[in-house]
Amino acid sequence: MSKTFASQADLEAKQVSFTKLSDNAYAYTAEGDPNTGVIIGDEAVMVIDTQATPVMAQDVIRRIREVTDKPIKYVVLSHYHAVRVLGASGYKPEHIIASRDTYDLIVERGEQDKASEIGRFPRLFQSVESVPPGLTWPTITFTGRMSVWLGKLEVQLIQLGRGHTKGDIVAWLPEQRILFSGDLVEFGATPYAGDAYFQDWPKTLDNIAALKPQALVPGRGAALTTPEQVAQGLAGTRAFVSDVYASVQAGVKAGKDLNSVYKETFAKLKPTYGHWVIFDHCMPFDVTRCYDEATQYADPRIWTAERDVEMWKTLEG
Numbered sequence: 001m002s003k004t005f006a007s008q009a010d011l012e013a014k015q016v017s018f019t020k021l022s023d024n025a026y027a028y029t030a031e032g033d034p035n036t037g038v039i040i041g042d043e044a045v046m047v048i049d050t051q052a053t054p055v056m057a058q059d060v061i062r063r064i065r066e067v068t069d070k071p072i073k074y075v076v077l078s079h080y081h082a083v084r085v086l087g088a089s090g091y092k093p094e095h096i097i098a099s100r101d102t103y104d105l106i107v108e109r110g111e112q113d114k115a116s117e118i119g120r121f122p123r124l125f126q127s128v129e130s131v132p133p134g135l136t137w138p139t140i141t142f143t144g145r146m147s148v149w150l151g152k153l154e155v156q157l158i159q160l161g162r163g164h165t166k167g168d169i170v171a172w173l174p175e176q177r178i179l180f181s182g183d184l185v186e187f188g189a190t191p192y193a194g195d196a197y198f199q200d201w202p203k204t205l206d207n208i209a210a211l212k213p214q215a216l217v218p219g220r221g222a223a224l225t226t227p228e229q230v231a232q233g234l235a236g237t238r239a240f241v242s243d244v245y246a247s248v249q250a251g252v253k254a255g256k257d258l259n260s261v262y263k264e265t266f267a268k269l270k271p272t273y274g275h276w277v278i279f280d281h282c283m284p285f286d287v288t289r290c291y292d293e294a295t296q297y298a299d300p301r302i303w304t305a306e307r308d309v310e311m312w313k314t315l316e317g
């Protein structure tokens with residue numbers, strides 16, 4: 001029997017946790033669903049990744065209001081994916097900050113990504129009708145690094161290299177050594193790599209490790225609250241990305257087509273990573289992108305709702 005497309009059959013609600021990492025930093029996590037980071041400064045609050053809709057953002061705001069009444073002035077987008085950005089309007093922020101590369105990706109493929117992601121994972125777009133028409137546009141963009149001062153609290157936003165997408169940034173509290181990684185690091189959840197740079201990603205993880213975080217909020221999965229857990233999260237993500245790439249590259253070198261490379265890679269990785277959430281969902285997208293990178297496409301090709309379904313039929317039909 002063929003598998004249901006992407007995560008259309010994933011309908012079970014998850015338990016939300018709001019984990020305190022310091023007086024200034026919190027993690028809104030939900031058993032492997034997309035996380036939101038919260039930084040509370042002297043005068044303002046910053047939210048990192050928004051949830052998928054303004055209605056879903058209300059639950060984050062409810063949690064924030066349990067610990068502070070300071071205004072939510074900043075929304076940071078770790079990257080362009082719809083599930084991370086389409087809740088932004090719910091916070092009514094003064095500013096939405098992203099890298100210039102993320103801005104460019106929104107221009108180039110934001111519309112297609114929105115349609116594709118909503119089709120893949122309906123549960124993650126609860127009350128999708130609350131998303132305003134059009135796209136979520138940053139009001140501030142940067143390349144490399146910038147600091148936002150929430151009063152005396154410095155938040156560094158840093159581009160440490162390509163990985164999950166071309167435009168990934170992390171948010172870093174240098175004094176407290178707390179890092180919000182976006183989807184560059186996952187924990188107990190399968191890294192989605194359909195728009196990734198497989199050869200760059202491990203180097204970017206090295207750059208994260210070099211900051212020596214004491215705590216790390218991954219894109220999906222529980223907050224990592226000790227250096228040992230941080231190392232575990234980095235190692236798991238690195239192993240998955242490297243294993244997919246090694247398997248796909250070996251297949252390509254042997255002259256195999258995408259379909260056989262997919263089946264072999266799936267079988268090879270399933271025993272080690274099959275228990276991570278969204279494994280079955282991610283693998284077809286991840287292997288397709290990896291095969292592209294190992295053959296003829298330096299940059300990820302745009303996913304459309306139609307291309308998604310066509311690919312799924314070819315590999316899983």
Ligand SMILES: [Zn+2]
Pocket residue numbers: 079081084164183192
């Ligand atoms: Zn993502």
